[in-house]
Amino acid sequence: MSYQKRFLLLAVLDSVLVLAAAVISYIQFHPLLRSVPDKELLLNSLILLISYYIFANSFLLYNKSWEYASVMELKSIFKAVTLTIIATAAFQLFTSLNFYPRMLLSVWMMTMFFVGGSRFSWRLYLDHCLKPKQDMKKVLIIGAGQAGTLVARQLLNNPELRLVPAAFIDDDPGKLKLHILGIPVAGATADIVETVEKYQINNIVIAIPSLKKFEMNKIFLECSKTKVKTQVMPKIEDVMLGKVAVNQFREVGVEDLLGREPVELDIESISEYISCKTVLVTGAGGSIGSEICRQICKFSPKKIVLLGHGENSIYQIDMELRNKYGQTVEIVPAIGDIQDRDRMMEVMAEHHPDVVYHAAAHKHVPLMEYNPREAVKNNVLGTKNVAEAAHQHKVGTFVLISSDKAVNPTNVMGATKRIAEMVIQHFNQQSGTKFVAVRFGNVLGSRGSVIPLFKKQIKAGGPVTVTHPEMTRYFMTIPEASRLVIQAGSLAKGGEVFVLDMGEPVKIVDLAKNLIELSGFSLDEITIKYSGIRPGEKMFEELLNENEVNDVPIYPKILVGKSSPSNYEMISNLIQNFYSFNERDLKDYVLNLVNKKEKKLSAISK
Structure with missing residues (x-):
């Protein structure tokens, strides 16, 4: 219906309702009214009608979408009707007309009832008569606060989603047994399983944006017992910015199950060493490198150089950053391979970076085997090239992205990352540049990580493949990993190995089970298959070896390992004779190089 037709229809309806209220009230207080209309009635009705139109337009009663009517619309009706009666009373007082306060009160009550009732009757009609009832899935909303109410309202107003809110769960005892938007608050977190069974719930939506990680983990574990698909309301800031709609629920991520709060940044110290500086990121198109670039741009560097050998990935992060920060930050894409020493020297000579984040690396354990x-x-020659270029061009700080697999490595990838740490520790002793390393656990959502594989396998109907039932790993999110790298640069004194305190290691099979159950499947529907430990894999990972442990954390949630001496002669021999090794001998050499050194250090410490 067009706006003009809608306006005309509502205006005619309101005219009938307001006049009806006036006539009924007049008859009530003038029982001897004759069949011929009284002049006083006609004049009062005219003033009442004119006043109503003025205030109805002032409070936009004809511009509202009444199918979504709420308390705000009721307030508008209240204000318009109340001011209409006050205007009519004023007219009666300052003219020769008689003043009838009781009659005006009656008119106010009836007009409120008629106008308000007509609007909300339309909403009730749409809610209960026109909305389809078949094939609707029942939703349990966890959280009966403002966010939960917002979700419920959206579901009620969008029947095409085929989701209907059936009950709330909330731990606030003051809300228990209340009805919000006609939906019962059925119980607390401990009652989730019972409520799902009682109301025959098909979906669960968690709508508590302020929830702490350990509390979220507790709720997830309760939800996983129900075998009902569990989703999470999008972030309020994303809704406010228009990135997503309230009813665009996201799937449960494993990051929600880590049970710890994310690491925060020391904004002041980071701003001091990044703002108005030139920053170079190698591997800028990768999962970690691209997130480092995003985080850095928030601190307004003078220039950021995006270095990588894959033109497509560099193009994507370049365009993303230009769209968001192009007006305030100079963004320079640089195509080059870290194995090309001359190219590294060229880039450093051209841009003279103050800070270098070295994220370029081969990281897949089985592939590197x-x-x-x-x-x-x-990982070794490329790191040496970048470190040497940074040293020669007097870079202030150089941060190497390493791995927890560098601790007591049993595979080539871990061994090469440990040798890379030894390389930069050697340069730290020779250079005015501060060289440091940062070790990660497994990064959730990064390319090649296990979680996207699990989700893909669940979507395909299983089975979900896990290497071993006892295998454990430390986990962190991509933003956490990037923050740790940036924070490490601000804390660097030279030679340190920084490690994020990631809490307790998590069993891979437990992550798989939680993802299956929170996706709405049982372990009978989606099975877990054990594929066996792959070449080079360890059953568990370590963050620091016994020689590196420092009792005092340098920053909340960030540990720093003691700098250890490195036998650079062995590394030089590897570099000089690299091309004379066959692959089998090369693999044995790098593993022996690292493990002999670590065993020697352990013996010295004892």
Whole structure:
């Protein structure tokens, strides 16, 4: 219906309702009214009608979408009707007309009832008569606060979603047994399983934006007992910015199950060493490198150089950053391979960065077991090239992205990352540049990580493949990993190995089970298959070896390992004779180089 037709229809309806209220009230207080209309009635009705139109337009009663009517619309009706009666009373007082306060009160009550009733009757009609009832899935909303109410209202107003809110769950005892928007608050978190069974729930939506991670984890574990699909309301800030709609629920991520709060940044110290500086990121198109670039741009560097050998990934992060920060930050894409020493020297000479984040690396353990030469070429020779270029061009701080697999490594990838740490520790002793390393656990959602694989396998109907039932890993999110790298640069004194305190390691099989159950499946529907430990894999990972442990954390949630001396002669021998090794001998050499050194240090410490 067009606005003009809608306006005309409502205006005619209101005219009938307001006049009806006036006539009924007049008859009530003038029982001897004759069949011929009284002049006083006609004049009062005219003033009442004119006043109503003025205030109805002032409070936009003809511009509202009444199918979504709420308390705000009721307030508008109240204000319009009340001011209409006050205007009519004023007219009676300052003219020769008689003043009838009781009659005016009656008119106010009837007009409120008629006008308000007509509007909300339309909403009730739409809610209960026109909305389809078949094939609707019942939703349990966890959280009966403002966010939960917002979700319920959206579901009620969008029948095409085929989701109907059936009950709330809330731990506030003051809300228990109340009805919000006609929906009962059925119980607390401990009652989730019972409520799902009682109301025959098909979906669960968690709508508590302020929830702490450990509390969220507790709720997830309760939800997983129900075998009902569980989703999470999008972030309020994303809704406010228009990125997503309230009813665009996201799937439960494993990051929600870590049970710890994310690491925060020391904004002041970071701003001091990044703002108005030139920053270079190698591997800028990768999962970690691209997130480091996003985080850095928030601190207004003078220039950021995006270095990578894959033109498509560099193009994507370049365009993303230009769209968001192009007006305030100079963004320079640089195509180059860290294995090309001359190219690294060219880039450093051209841009003279103050800070370098070295994120370029080969990281896949099984692949590097089959390709040890490429692992050494990229992770060791490439790191040496970038570090040497940084040293020669007097870079202030150099941060190497390493791995927890560098601790007591049993695979080529871990060994090459440990040698890369030894390389930069050697340069730290020779250079005015501060060289430091940062070790990660498994990064959730990064390319090649296990979680996207699990989700893909669940979507395909299973089975979900896990290497071993006892295998454990430390986990962190991509933003956390990037924050740790940036924070490490601000804390660097030279030679340190920074590690994020990631809480307790998590069993891979437990993550798989939680993802299956929170996706709405049982372990009978989606099975877990054990594929066996892959070449080079360890049953568990460590963050620091016994020689590196420092009792005092340098920053909340960030540990720092003691700098250890490195036998650079062995590394020089590896670099000089690299091309004379066959792949089998090369693999044995890098593992022996690292493990002999670690065993020697352990013996010295004892």
